[in-house]
Amino acid sequence: MLTGVLILFPLLASLLLFFIKGDGAKRIAFVFSLVEFGISLLAYVWFRNNPNMDMLSLNCTWVESLGIKFAVGLDGIGLLLVLLTTFLVPLIVLSSFKTTYDKPNTFYALILMMQSALVGVFVANDGFLFYVFWELALIPIYFICLLWGGENRARITFKFFLYTLFGSLFMLIGLIFLYNHTGLDTGIKSFAINDLYTAGRSLNLNQQSFVFWTIFIAFAIKMPIFPLHTWQPDTYVTAPTQGTMLLSGIMLKMGTFGLIKWLLPIAPLALAKWGGVAMGFAVVGIIYASCIAIVQKDYKRLIAYSSIAHVGLIAAGILSANQQGVQGAVIQMLSHGINVVGLFLIADILIRHTGTRDIDKLGGIRSMNGQFGVLFLIILLGSVALPLTNGFVGEFLLINGVFQYSAWLAAFAGLTVILGAVYMLRSYQAIMLGEKKANEVTFGSLADTDKAVLMIICVAVIAFGVYPKPLNDLAEPAVKALLMNLK
Amino acid sequence: MKGLFIISGLGILAMLAEIFKFKRLLYPIVLLGILVAYAANFMEFNNNMSIEHFNNMIRFDNVALAFSGVILITAFFWFILANDYFNNETSLADHFALVLFAITGGLMLTAFSNMTTLFLGIEILSIPLYVLAASKKNDMKSNEAGFKYLIMGSLASAFLLFGIALIYGATGTFDIMLMRSKISAGNLPMFFYAGVIMMLVAMCFKVSAAPFHFWAPDVYEGSSTVITALMSTIVKTAAFAAFMRLFLIGFGGINETWSLALSIIIALSLIISNITAAAQSSVKRMLAYSSISHAAFMLMAILAVNAHFSVQAILYYTLAYSIGSIASFTVLYQVSKNGDTSFEAFNGLAKRNPMIALGMLIAMLSLAGIPVTAGFFAKYFIFTTLMASSFKWLLILAVLTSCVGVYYYFKVIIAMYFKKPHTEEPLQIDASHAMLLGITSVITIVIGLLPDLILKML
Numbered sequence: 001m002l003t004g005v006l007i008l009f010p011l012l013a014s015l016l017l018f019f020i021k022g023d024g025a026k027r028i029a030f031v032f033s034l035v036e037f038g039i040s041l042l043a044y045v046w047f048r049n050n051p052n053m054d055m056l057s058l059n060c061t062w063v064e065s066l067g068i069k070f071a072v073g074l075d076g077i078g079l080l081l082v083l084l085t086t087f088l089v090p091l092i093v094l095s096s097f098k099t100t101y102d103k104p105n106t107f108y109a110l111i112l113m114m115q116s117a118l119v120g121v122f123v124a125n126d127g128f129l130f131y132v133f134w135e136l137a138l139i140p141i142y143f144i145c146l147l148w149g150g151e152n153r154a155r156i157t158f159k160f161f162l163y164t165l166f167g168s169l170f171m172l173i174g175l176i177f178l179y180n181h182t183g184l185d186t187g188i189k190s191f192a193i194n195d196l197y198t199a200g201r202s203l204n205l206n207q208q209s210f211v212f213w214t215i216f217i218a219f220a221i222k223m224p225i226f227p228l229h230t231w232q233p234d235t236y237v238t239a240p241t242q243g244t245m246l247l248s249g250i251m252l253k254m255g256t257f258g259l260i261k262w263l264l265p266i267a268p269l270a271l272a273k274w275g276g277v278a279m280g281f282a283v284v285g286i287i288y289a290s291c292i293a294i295v296q297k298d299y300k301r302l303i304a305y306s307s308i309a310h311v312g313l314i315a316a317g318i319l320s321a322n323q324q325g326v327q328g329a330v331i332q333m334l335s336h337g338i339n340v341v342g343l344f345l346i347a348d349i350l351i352r353h354t355g356t357r358d359i360d361k362l363g364g365i366r367s368m369n370g371q372f373g374v375l376f377l378i379i380l381l382g383s384v385a386l387p388l389t390n391g392f393v394g395e396f397l398l399i400n401g402v403f404q405y406s407a408w409l410a411a412f413a414g415l416t417v418i419l420g421a422v423y424m425l426r427s428y429q430a431i432m433l434g435e436k437k438a439n440e441v442t443f444g445s446l447a448d449t450d451k452a453v454l455m456i457i458c459v460a461v462i463a464f465g466v467y468p469k470p471l472n473d474l475a476e477p478a479v480k481a482l483l484m485n486l487k
Numbered sequence: 488m489k490g491l492f493i494i495s496g497l498g499i500l501a502m503l504a505e506i507f508k509f510k511r512l513l514y515p516i517v518l519l520g521i522l523v524a525y526a527a528n529f530m531e532f533n534n535n536m537s538i539e540h541f542n543n544m545i546r547f548d549n550v551a552l553a554f555s556g557v558i559l560i561t562a563f564f565w566f567i568l569a570n571d572y573f574n575n576e577t578s579l580a581d582h583f584a585l586v587l588f589a590i591t592g593g594l595m596l597t598a599f600s601n602m603t604t605l606f607l608g609i610e611i612l613s614i615p616l617y618v619l620a621a622s623k624k625n626d627m628k629s630n631e632a633g634f635k636y637l638i639m640g641s642l643a644s645a646f647l648l649f650g651i652a653l654i655y656g657a658t659g660t661f662d663i664m665l666m667r668s669k670i671s672a673g674n675l676p677m678f679f680y681a682g683v684i685m686m687l688v689a690m691c692f693k694v695s696a697a698p699f700h701f702w703a704p705d706v707y708e709g710s711s712t713v714i715t716a717l718m719s720t721i722v723k724t725a726a727f728a729a730f731m732r733l734f735l736i737g738f739g740g741i742n743e744t745w746s747l748a749l750s751i752i753i754a755l756s757l758i759i760s761n762i763t764a765a766a767q768s769s770v771k772r773m774l775a776y777s778s779i780s781h782a783a784f785m786l787m788a789i790l791a792v793n794a795h796f797s798v799q800a801i802l803y804y805t806l807a808y809s810i811g812s813i814a815s816f817t818v819l820y821q822v823s824k825n826g827d828t829s830f831e832a833f834n835g836l837a838k839r840n841p842m843i844a845l846g847m848l849i850a851m852l853s854l855a856g857i858p859v860t861a862g863f864f865a866k867y868f869i870f871t872t873l874m875a876s877s878f879k880w881l882l883i884l885a886v887l888t889s890c891v892g893v894y895y896y897f898k899v900i901i902a903m904y905f906k907k908p909h910t911e912e913p914l915q916i917d918a919s920h921a922m923l924l925g926i927t928s929v930i931t932i933v934i935g936l937l938p939d940l941i942l943k944m945l
Contacts, residue, residue: 065942066871132858139857146905154905158897165857165893169886172867176874 002043003072003123004058006082007116010036010089014112020105026097029108033090036115040086047079047474062129067183067190071125076478077330080471081122081257084337085250089115091456092245095345097449098352099241101148107242110140114246121254127175127191130262134218134254135168141246148240160235163228167221174214177207178266193261197485200266205273212270215263216278222255223311225278226285236304241348244300248307249341253333256311259318260326265485271321279319279405283412286312290419294426299357300347302427303340306383306420310336313416316409317398321486323479325401330475331468332394335382335461339391342379342457349450350431353443359427364436368443373432375454380428382461384421390464393471488540488547489527490555491594493520498587505580513583514573518566525559528552532944543662544601551598553802553944554728558593561720561809567923568817569713582622585615586717593725597732602651602661605729609647609693612725613640616718620710632709639702643692646685653682663737670740680744686733687745693726694782697756704763707775712823715771716816719778720809727785731801734789742792749790750878756783757884761891770819771828773895774812777854780892781808787869787885791876795945800868803941807853807861807934814850814927818843821916833899835908843916844903846924853931855896856889861935868938 013032017025046053057073074082093111101107117140120133138161145157175191181199183189200211221228236244264271289308296302314332317325349372351357354365366373378389385391395417403410446454464471497520504513532552539546547555569586573579592612599605617640621633655661657679658669669675688699695703707715738745756779764776781804788800821843822832837844853862866889873882934941 063937063939063942065939135858135863139852143904146901154901158894158901161897162890162893166886166890169889172870173874173882173886176867176871179871180874 001055001058002039002046003056003074003119006036006039006043006086006123007072007120009039009116010112010119011116014109014116017105017109017112023100023104025105025108026093029112030090030093032112033086033093033115037086037090040082043074044079044083047074051076057125059125062126066128067188067192068128069126069190069192070129071192072120072123072129073125074123075481076474076476077257077260077482078122080330080334080474081253082119084253084334085115085118085122088245088249088337088341091341091453092242092249094449095245095341095348095453096242098447099348101240103147107144107148110144111242111246114140114144118250118254122257125193127179127193127196127262129191130258131168131172131175134171134258135165137251137254138164138168141243141251144243144246145235145239149238149243150240151238152234153238156231156234156238160231163231164218164221167218167228170214171218174211177211177214181207197265201268203267203269205269208267208270209274212263212267212274215266216259219255219258219263220278220281220315222258223252223315224255224308225282225312225315226288226308227281229285229289229308232308233301233304236307237298237300241344244304244344245341248304248344249337252307252311253337256314256318256329256333259315260329260482264318264321264326265482268486271319271486275319275321276406276409279316279402279409282312282315282319283409285309286316286413286416287419290416290423293423294419296423297358297360299350299359299427299431300344302359302423303343303347306343306423307336307340309416309420310340310383313395313398313402313413316413317401320401320405321483322401322404323476323483324397324404326479326483327472327475328394328397328399328401330394330479331471332391332398334471335390335394335464338457338460339379339383342454342461343383345450345453345457346376346379349446359430362431363434364432365443366432367436369445371451372443372446372454375451375458376432377428378458378461379454380424382465384424385417388462388465390461390468392465393468488531488545488598490524490531490559491545491591491598493524493527494559494587494594495591497521497524498584498591501580501583501587504583510579513580514566514570517583517587518563521559521563521566525556525563528555528559532556539600543664544604545595545598546600547598549945550732550798550802551728554597554724554805555594557802557806557809558590558597558721558724561724561813562590564810564813564923564927565713565717565720567919568716568813568820570917570919571820572711572713582619585619589615589619589717590721593721596725596729599729599732600663602654602663605733606644606647606651608725608729609644612722613644613693616640616714616722619714619717620706622714623711626709628709629711630709632706635702635709636706639692643689643699646692647689650682650685650689653678653685657682663733666737667740670738680741683738683741683745684748687748690726690730690733691752694723694730694786695779696752696782696786697759697779698752700756700760700779703779704772704775707778708769708772708828712771712816712820712828715775716813716820719774719816720812723778723782724805724809727782727801727805730786731789731798735792735794735797739792739794746790746792746878749786750881753783753786753790753881754884756780756786757881757888761888761895765891765895767895768830769828770830770833770899771823773898774815774819777892777895778812780888781854784866784869784885787873787878787881790878790881791872793872793875796868796872796875799942799945800865800872802945803861803868803934803938804865806941807865807931810927810930811850811853811862814846814924814931815854817920817923817927818847818850821914821920830898830902831906831909833902834906836903836914839908839910839912840914840916842921843914843924846928847903848900849928849931851896851899853935855893857893859932859935861931861938864935864938 117137595608623629760779853860
């Protein structure tokens, strides 16, 4: 029941917002997103008391003649990502308060519609439903980027759309293939996740390989994994800040989440054969993206590339298919989501205050606004995974997981820690420290909303770094149960 | 069966209107008549009392009735779309009669059970269309379209007749059920198979599948927009109903003789149509080429030869495609009133009239096959049906070309929502068209969300 509400509430809210004229839309959207966060906290409390509670799940018939069900429910991993979504969306809405968008009602309505689809992806327990939500999430973000994006947006957002759609269609083929292999004993075909797991494991290696690659390509594009990443930097840079936050903070987790829930347990034989190859791509991507990030001048683009590097490590951890790797991936997904939203907000603040994101033209901002300097530093340290920040817990587990799979891969994947520190600290040094540049305008105090968002993120960075137990408590049993399927 | 009588009766009535001078009343009478025909058609559904007529020349079983329903509902929408067309035409009664006779032919095609009725249906459908395509008397392009259509159509009919003759020679019957039992008895002469392939070619002409598609873009472009809408919806549905009936029921038992040829035709159609459509600068031509691609998708369901799912898949696809096409042609008709059918004509439509743009957006998403629109489910069924057959390689091609399809449909969306309009002046459209767009949008979403509504019919 409650998961159904979690999907439906933002959808209804977004439909309502389309009809609200004027500037009030942003406040209303913020209130709606806070209510949604409240509902998800309720789900968390209920889940902690009794994970198998009936009130949490929903299972009703959708297309009876094809065995498609509207089945949604929560497991530890899904719940963590739902919490991430509902936590970030209010922050994303709040971060937009100082920017005036044309047609604000449509803008916020699309954000909430997106939230609905994202939650749907994380809770779906039916393959077809999962696919529908997966595609639905694409429509609002496409329009957010197309209507409010920057230069060349029509071409760039279209490339993004086509790229992801291309992958999704392959996933659809893979899912249909599995669907046609369900119910061999009963004669009733179904998309229910457990039936797909059973069907997947009954296939031989060649068939599993087909399923593995068709589904993997969709997730690899969404994350993105090298060499399918070419849509990502342009799209992140062109999209409006809130669009970039949605894309990098939440949407790319659709890919990593899909890998955990919809690929690992379905094709264990293929994973054993091809997992190494896929990890190879992920690790190459880590190094490649880090190297490009080091030489970037545009700060937003730098974060975009750093995101490829981070997500590459997450994917490698998942594909290693052991407890540390997958659990680390789940935790790192949350940390990365929170940190990257903070970093993109910082990029947005920079351009609003100084008119440029070019790190060569910036300098000495810390001396003008010390508070901003501290907040920036904390978020930055979180994303370079310093101990006692949230990034450390996940990254440590991830590298540990990859190491158990192959020491060589871990050695290369581990470079992300060093390279990450290089580009992050270098950018901080260039922007915040050093001399004030001549063409620099004065950097005044931060707007209240920006300050609030940055502070909340900083608290999260430190809190989950010092005390990651609640995250581990949710992730650990879920990952254990999942890996049991692989045996 | 009653639907067929009512529509042909309406056609004769329309011809009389000129003589007895009630031309003004004709439009409401026709609209009402179609609704009555639809209701009569609906009443016959699931009523197995008398489905065979005229010595089993026509058989209105549930499949036939379902496809007739799609044709009639599309015809109703089409007449709303075409209200301007009938206001302007001087020879109004003739046009009504021609369209109604074409629909009569279409209804016959959904229900034939004898190859003479198949041929009659195709001719009754085609001959009015030759005239309608050429109906802009002073326009060179329209004349060219009519002429081309006539030549190509006649050639296809010749193929069809030749095929029928060969098959008759081999089996001694025109009846498709008898023919089916002859086929399963086996031991047929070689020229029987030649006949089957000739009929395949003829039907591919009629549904404009590559490489027999050359007439389609020119005819679509030359005819006036409303006639193009007629050709790409009602005519397509009827032709597919006939194709399906002939090849699934008639030749279903010997699919190995024609399935390889059909798979090549589908592959060619997918590649040629999508790549050419992507290069078009006129939306009308783009829609013409994309209709070839949709034809290829529906042919995939026939290729799968699955008695139950293929029929469901084609029924759903024709409905989704017809509704999407009617909506997009309505908008095209409105924005191209000055004769400009290029993508630029759509520039800034979202600012000039947001509601029309929304209707077009839903139609384009549906034709491109994005969830939760009807077009997505339509594609999904085709994929599932084909996945169970031995032609899985076509799926990969279908996915690749679908992405190309998204490219040209999104060109319209980008033009509407992103490009600057030529004039800030809002685009006014009449209430009936606005209502039509509303209805098509609702149907597209509703049957996309609840496909069981259609699937459970069969």
